[in-house]
Amino acid sequence: MKTAARRLAVAKSPAPPVAGAPLRLESDYVLEQHIGHLLRRSHQRHVANFEKGLGALDLTPTQFAALAKIGERGEVSQNLLGRQTAMDPATIQGVIQRLMARNLIERRADPSDRRATLLRLTPAGLALTQNAIVKVEAVSQTTLAPLDARERAALALLLQKLSGLA
Amino acid sequence: MKTAARRLAVAKSPAPPVAGAPLRLESDYVLEQHIGHLLRRSHQRHVANFEKGLGALDLTPTQFAALAKIGERGEVSQNLLGRQTAMDPATIQGVIQRLMARNLIERRADPSDRRATLLRLTPAGLALTQNAIVKVEAVSQTTLAPLDARERAALALLLQKLSGLA
């Protein structure tokens, strides 16, 4: 009912808003060729592959990045982790909370800096991360499937330049 | 107070959760070299440039994509627009609502298919989109600044392959 009512409300506007031929851009802007759109679509496709490929583990790309980085460093502050994984303090906050709720990481106050919080993996988190790393390799292969070896290397280099990592 | 209380609650766990040396991954996984991370960071950087560059217009990349596509086609259904801009039906919904709330687009029922809704630009929407297109070109230049002309062409081609557009 609600739906029908709303649609009627929209449809009942007779002439004022919609008069003649639709307005068009005169410029021939091609969305599909623009770097932003291409980056967005490529990233989108990879994220979809990721969530397919890790299905049972129930990890998002950002959650995985956080786990991998903590596991690499042993123990990191929340803030440093954010910088290393390119996440806002506000963003990392939610990620940490969700990982902690699943008992994959634990935190303690930094004894030498009472502002900071140190993060480390739990045994469960370590096991899950090891497991995930294997599957993530497969996901990367899926994402990169349209490219041959030379193209893959070229793309990696270009993206590193683009994102300021090279 | 709330903050202090929470921090104490965390800090008061004495030994059980945090015992000895932190757990580490034995594998030498390098987050920074993986395609997903590179795509994420590159996209992230571009979005930041975009929001800087369009500042006053107050458009997000997706909102701009929707406007540009509507302006190119004259009048499109919401669903088709979603496919053309690579957005979920659920995602395009919110975008449309926000653009409509700002009176940049308007909608009417499709006379030949009562399930569908047709979208078109308002005069204000057309003017804003024309204006935005110019600025978006500049944003793309900013994003691509680390690359020379040959690299830009190569990157565009690779991303088109990667996202299924070529």
Next chain:
DNA sequence: CGAGAAACGTACGCACACAAACAAAGCCTC
């Protein structure tokens, strides 16, 4: 023709992602 399948839009919930504003703790300089 009529039932089932498919398409369109909507609604809700979860997870990023960032800006802005804030409190607490540390640093730094005069």
Next chain:
DNA sequence: GAGGCTTTGTTTGTGTGCGTACGTTTCTCG
């Protein structure tokens, strides 16, 4: 050593982005 700046983490608000479920309408096929 005291005031000011910075750093760390939190909270709130807005905007994507998708899964899922839903109601309506259209299409398709027997």
